[in-house]
Amino acid sequence: IDVEGKIVIARYGGSWRRIKPKVAAEHGAIGTILFSDPIDDGFVAGDVYPDGPYRMEHGVQRGSVLDMPQYPGDPLTPGYGATAGAERLAIDEAPTIMKIPVLPISYSDATPLLEAMGGPVAPRSWQGGLPFTYHIGPGPATVRLHLEFDWDLAPALNVVARIEGSEYPDEWIVRGNHRDGWALGAADPISGLVTLMEEARAIGELMETGWRPRRTIVYAAWDAEEPALLGSTEWAEHHGAELREKAALYINTDGTGRGFLNAGGSHSLERFITQIARDVDDPKTEATVLERLNAAIAANGDFEEAMRDDIRLSPLGSGSDYTPFLQHLGIPSLNLSFGGESGGGSYHSQYDSFDHYTRFIDPDFAYGVTLTKVTGRATLRFAQADVLPYRFSNLADNVSMYAEEIEEIADRMRQETTQRNRLIQEGLIELAADPTEPFVAPSPDEAVPHFNFAPLLNAIAELESEARAYDGLLQTVQAQGLSASQMARVNQNVMEIEQLLTDERGLPKRPWFRHQIYAPGFYTGYGVKTLPGIREAIEEREFELVDEQMRRISDAIERVNARLEEAAAILGRPVT
Structure with missing residues (x-):
């Protein structure tokens, strides 16, 4: 299929929106039109708005097409904060800015274009929900694509509040949600932002009694997330050195719905979030959030996963404000929401309204309140913990699973x-x-070729041993009591472990992404690639990169192993 010099029309779905014009441009296309097909979130999926929650014929899904798998944030200031006096790239030098025009349209507007196309019949998996056969082209239809752009600089205004810790002011819990939306933004982002505001209000009431958190809590409402995670990325880049020194946890939300807990993040936090889910009740049943989640996992056929001791946190790719904290700075991160029972087609459109949300998503805000209970507990328990509640055996379990996947x-x-x-x-x-x-x-x-996985597998085997030793010793010593000196030294030691999984050289072709365990895929966008250096080198058939990426990931895990050994020694484990 030759797209050289042509305008491509593509359905949303299957991969992140930017990947489609990116690949089209790589093959010589001069423009891309994106449309939401009714088979995905329109009348094929269910009743359309206003009778139901799904996308009606004139609904247009907006969205950024900046190349965020290279780096998010301001395209003109890669890797450093976009302050007023920052040196900026020229627009035509910025690698993340799309080089061809892209326009989203509704399936109503896409219909005459698709009907007028000839050429071979599209494969079955490419057919959609409109009442005619889709063809590949080219032509005979022609289209004129005219877009106008505003390249002026404008400030992004984050709202940041800080509660100073009473005992450990230099250990921070950062809690964030973005505040900007493509249109009305009821679900994305306001349903998430109000949970942050309610959490902060409750903590404010605690403070009126004279209470203060032991650790510093930072609340942030990020601006300009939708264009490219701008507010959070520029803030994190600008304060990067301080965050690496002080941030113990970043907790993100980005909208919420109705149903089951969705939890993603650093695997060392699995036991922590499981304990919270066990302590919060589901608002519509007599079960806990954990019990309902495990019931859903079992009902979907994964009995083994439902019986696991801890929730398996989904590894994080990209698409929200945790990205600069986790994948650039190496700060342990969580991304939390509820969903699964509130589907619809309002995403990134003018129909993401208060009316839509209160009729179809979370009508009585019960799950919004529940999310506040989950995130509030996460914030406070981390802020108040004697020893920061990481559990590294879970990290070892997941990294071992990822290595097995890549071998397969x-x-x-x-x-x-x-x-x-x-x-x-x-x-x-x-x-x-x-x-x-x-x-x-x-x-x-x-x-x-056959690859030498031995360095990686040896490092993981040692990680399993060191993590098991540290976790077990911590549990024993905590029961006996820890001295203030031990707690302070252990906390400073383990706070930095996630950072040890980063590499300053970054990933191939995108040095901004430093984390060696999690990254968005270069050709998946939001979708995660675990052990990304190795996985993508193999998948993209860049076999000459595999050995070097194997060494980098193995070295990162070995750094963690050495640090866990140090932490165990602080707790009293004999040094061997």
Whole structure:
């Protein structure tokens, strides 16, 4: 399919919106039109607004198409805060700014364009919900795409409040949610922002009694999240050195709905968030939030996961304000919401209104209140803990699982490549093709080599041992009592462990992303890639990068192992 010099029309879905014009531009397209198809969030999914929650025919989904998998934030100040006097790139030098025009439209406006297209019939998986057959093109339809852009600089205004800690003022809990939206923004972001405001109000009432948190709490309402995580990223970059020294946890929300707890974040926080979910009641049942979540996991067929001791936190990719804290600075992070029973098609459109939210999403705000109970407990328990409640055995368990996944990917790719190359070389693919249709024979792929996973697997085995030793010793020593000196030394030691999983050199082709365990995929956008340096080198067939990425991830894990050994020694473990 040749898109050179053409305008591409693409459905939302399947990957993050920016990936579609990105790939189109890489192949020579001069413009992209994006539309929301009714098969995804329109009349095929359910009744459309105003009768139901799904996207009506004139609903347009907005959204940024900056290349955030390279770096988020101000495109003109990569890696440093966009303050008034900051040095800025020229607009045509900024690598994250899309080089071709992109326009979102409704499925009503997409209909005449799609109906006028000819060429081959689109594959079944590309067909949508409109009442005609979709064709690939090119043409014979033509379209004129005219967009205008405002390149003026404007300030992004974060609202930040700080409550000084009474005992550990230099250990921070940062709690954030963005405050800007594409239109009315009832669900995204206001439903999340009001939970932050309610949490802060409750803590304010506590303070009126004379109470003060032991650690400093920072509340932030980020501006300009929607264009490119601007407010949070520039703030985190500008205060990066201080955050690396002081931040023990970042807790993010970004809207919420009705149903089950959605929890993602640093795996060392799994036991912590599980204990909170056990202590908060679901507002519509007689069960706890944890019991209801595990019931849903079991009902969906994953009994083993439902029986796991702790909630498995989803690894974080990108798409919200945790990104600069976790993946650039290495601050332990959580992203929390409720959902699963409040689907709809208002996302990023003018229909994301108070009316839509209160009729279809969380009509009595019961789950918004519940999210406040979850996040409020998370903030306060971290702020008040004697020893910061990380549990590193969970980190080891998940990293081991990711390594196994990548070994399986490499083995499967090797087998599939061998089989496919044989089909090509023996002419079997061409022979099996329909002779009445145009056919271009594919080229063979490079054979997938065998990779040396031993350094990574050895580092993970040691991580499992060191984490088990630290977690077990901490539990024993806490029961006996810790001295103030021990608590202070251990906390300073383990606060920095997430940072040890970063590498200042960053990932290939995108040095801003430093975390070696979690990153958004270069071609998935929001979607996470775990052990990203190795995984993407294999998936993208850049095999020459694998050994170096294997070393970097192994070295990062070894740094954690050494730090856990130090922490255990503070708790009284004999040094061997």
